[in-house]
Amino acid sequence: MTATAVQPRPGDPAITPALVAEHGLTPDEYDRLVAMLGRTPTFTELGVVSAMWSEHCSYKHSRPQLRTLPTEAPWVLQGPGENAGVIAVGDGLAVAFKIESHNHPSAVEPYQGAATGVGGILRDVFTMGARPIALLNSLRFGSLDSPRNRWLFANVVKGIGDYGNCVGVPTVGGEIVFDPAYDGNPLVNAMCVGLLREDELIRAVAQGVGNPIIAVGARTGRDGIHGASFASEDLSDENEAKRPRVQVGDPFTEKLLLEASLELIRSGHIVAIQDMGAAGLTSSSAEMASRGDVGVVIDTTKVPVREPGMTPYETLLSESQERMLVVAKRGHESDVRAILEKWDLLAEVIGEVIAEPVYRVMEGDRVVAEFPGTALVTNCPTYTPPAAESPAIAALRQRDVHAVPERPEEADPAWTLRTLLATPTIASKAWAYRQYDSTVRASTMVGPGSDAAVVRLPGTTRAIALCVDCNGRYVYLEPRTGAQIAVAEAARNVACSGAVPKAITNNLNFGNPKKPETFHQLVEAVRGMGEACRVLETPVTGGNVSLYNESPAGAVYPTPTVGMVGLVDDLAHVTRSTFPAAGHTIVLLGDCTDELGGSEYLNTIHGLVAGAPPRVDLAGEKRLIGALHAAITAGRVASAHDVSDGGLLVAVAECCIGDRERPVGAELELGAFDALPARAVRFGEAQGRVVVATAQPDAVLETARAHGVPARVIGRTTSDDALVISDHGRTWRVGLAALADAFHDAIPTRMTRPATAGAEA
Amino acid sequence: MKVGVVTFPGSNCDDDAVAAVAAVGAVPVRLWHKAHDLQGADAIVLPGGFSYGDYLRAGAIARFAPIMREVIAFAERGGPVIGICNGFQILCEAQLLPGALLRNDSLQFRSETVALRVETTATRFTARYAPGQVLRIPIAHGDGRYTADAGTLAALEGDGRVVFRYVRPDGTRDDAAATPNGAMHAIAGIVNTAGNVLGMMPHPERALDAALGSADGLPLFEGLFATVSA
């Protein structure tokens, strides 16, 4: 491969302002490109830059914000910047984890969109040298009353299940929220966690002049190529071949690729490996070169393709799934090939690491693209556009929600409780997660349905606790507080499972950053997230940003989803959220307040999204987690469940009937809170609270006191088949069967109605 | 005593099966699908997973893997073989067991812990259980609806070759409510006429430790170990 001057390919379209615009580059960005090259770009170069400088690859609107996040702690082995973050978990073991969004593909083709989202995040984790041991997902849809939303929901769930189940990685947890804010723009975030030995960690850094670059895995087709320049043409038969195509996942090939990649990494024959994800070959090769500060040359004619006649433009930008790019040690090519062959996969040398500081793409003898140094990655512009809060949202927040009159039905608080439990956002998600294999690998101690999942680390007495959390309504009403709560809630959830929170990954799902009100949300949410992570000592090891989540009705709720990893240092400390038996004392850690703003109660019962979200005291959350940990490790906690959506009574009801086969009754005495409005005590979402069942209430109260955490006995578990509540001078009861039916049947009942791609049915 | 665990492309419970074999003190031997030799294994496990992606039909392609020629010969000589989940599907496709495993009647994958009743303790695999014992064992499959013609079903029932049946947690039968996949006669596991080949949809290798929810799978592997080392 000898260098010659870059030449346009015969037949390539001329570079015109219109073509540049179709590739999503602003005139300023185009000028920057021309300055970088010192000449007019070729069509191939334009395509490459358009992908590399896209929001998705370049983080141009979020990078300055992300830099403010805390990323360090003694246990962090790899922070942001790699395919996944990595933390040490003791015994020389480490876990790699990351979350990633597939929102836009899932809006178009939910099954494949979700499936390939899972595939992508699995690859991000196993390219670190880690064996994936758990998957989670965080999903948002519009109301299930619409047949299209049911179709989206059903197919996203099926896509997630079919992919993870086939690869054989248990899906152990997640969250699903239904809200009209996500109509037309569902969110599909997938998180993967993998296990490795610290000495097996490998980074995607190209090194070693003369080392071969090898394409591995599936063949390259015309999938997902950003067909910007064709978007304005009719979809006639002639250009059918060129239109952007849905990426189809092949979990079977992924499983083979996973095994082959881990074998390759352990073999010592390679120096780096990276998946070909967004912007495929282009971004994987350019990023590896940039991290290593070396040059690379690639010949697109060497790439194994699925269909004839692919141009360099197409080969570089294809997003065909289940492919990897490997930098091997020179002379070890046949060893690499042998490993791939064992797994019935392809490996073709397509380029090499070169001393010359350029990123060069050849088509046989012709140079079709060439960029100086690492400019393709490092020279991308970043933007900090104007930010300003939407006055309309500020007004909503300032509304006095205490003044909202009660509905007549609320005279029966049991009605309100049942209605909240039957809200799809609160109701049991078993309809979805029983389609996910949660027990493969035989290490799942706590699967979906509890506060956090717990997965045993084989060969140790330890486990990791995992969860994903975000209440987008809070973030909408007050981004900084909402993001703090997302982190605090995630930390509380893993703490309830018996773990110490260790680190987070995050997925920033926002609307169009060029709108000042959206950029304000982004800036404030990142600020709040960083603050919470600092106080809770859970650094950010990576994440993903998904912007432009908008439908004609407007932007989604700003949704900075937090994926938390905690460490359980003794399997005996693993704790579940449901009441295990009658005869325990129920202790509330934390305190009630008169807050109702942003609550599920206002949303569901009054159709109102208003008020300030609950205050969060981060130092108090830290103390709460400390107290909980102390009580759990001292063996004093029979169950622990954090109070979140729906408030105290919903939390207690979930403890009673979360396990439908083994319901446990309870009696609550809430008179101590009678100074507060009844509905705020029952359904307000004050932060920093955990419902604990214990056989040693005095010891739990003492532990709480020692940690400076308010705590109070609020009742006991019973063998009665009801939840009985005394407050404001009256005693009311609601049967467990009625609660269980509300909670467990809500989603299955809705999903018996037809689901279609069309909006009306 | 050596137990061979076959890895097909797409097997994903092979590690778990290896761990289960080791847990009862036997020596696990990994067998590669392209191999032509069972490496002296005294028993064989065909593990769960998605061999060949379950493309075409679950188990249909794996049934022709080179190693299967040896497994079939081994089974025909009376060697003990357990097929779990995808392994059961492969055994049916290979006609070592009668019938077929079709798409769950819900048309959805089902992952949950089910109650299974031990219908016979007269097999080497179930000798360690009490007659009628109710086990809690995880299932995780999309194609578990056991289907066979009337004659086959009558023979299975008549010969006492239905080994595990889906039941209510209290052990009583309620096929419509207790069967997670629409299996005929609520069948979860069967043996062949000679009694040396067991196929079952549930995953006993995921039920070896009460800390993970159930240790009810352990006696099955102990039973296998006992008969072979006897």
Add this chain to the structure above:
Amino acid sequence: MTQPYRVAVYIVPRRGILDPQGKAIADALHALGFGGVGEVHAGRHLVLDVTAASADDASAQVTAMCRKLLANPVTEDFEIASVGTAR
């Protein structure tokens, strides 16, 4: 006057879209010695009994069903294979 028709329709992955199932089947057939096999594509075959005024009406009805529910508009193509009278 309406009468019962039986309509067969097949629904296949759009050409060019990855068809992992078709590929796995082709590979398996090769391994079994069917060397003459080239590409294989795997789709679905549906047979629907519909009450219609004419064969054309039956076909039009099933086409509408494919558009609305049976075929995935983004990844699949469908074709009415046959329209006959149902017993």
Add this chain to the structure above:
Amino acid sequence: MTQPYRVAVYIVPRRGILDPQGKAIADALHALGFGGVGEVHAGRHLVLDVTAASADDASAQVTAMCRKLLANPVTEDFEIASVGTAR
């Protein structure tokens, strides 16, 4: 002289075997207002490119493939739907 043929085959659950997919489709069509739909049966449709000496040979080859691999003899029936020349 051999040449490429394209053979379509469909593989359907044997009549009498429960076809939950067909039933689910029928139910969904009813719910969507396609009242004229009666029974629905769902099977697989495969399109195979094969090199063969004649159309009959192509058909015979695919029949052999169905017997050996493509159809489950316990639960499925198959039929060659069409044999054409492949481009």
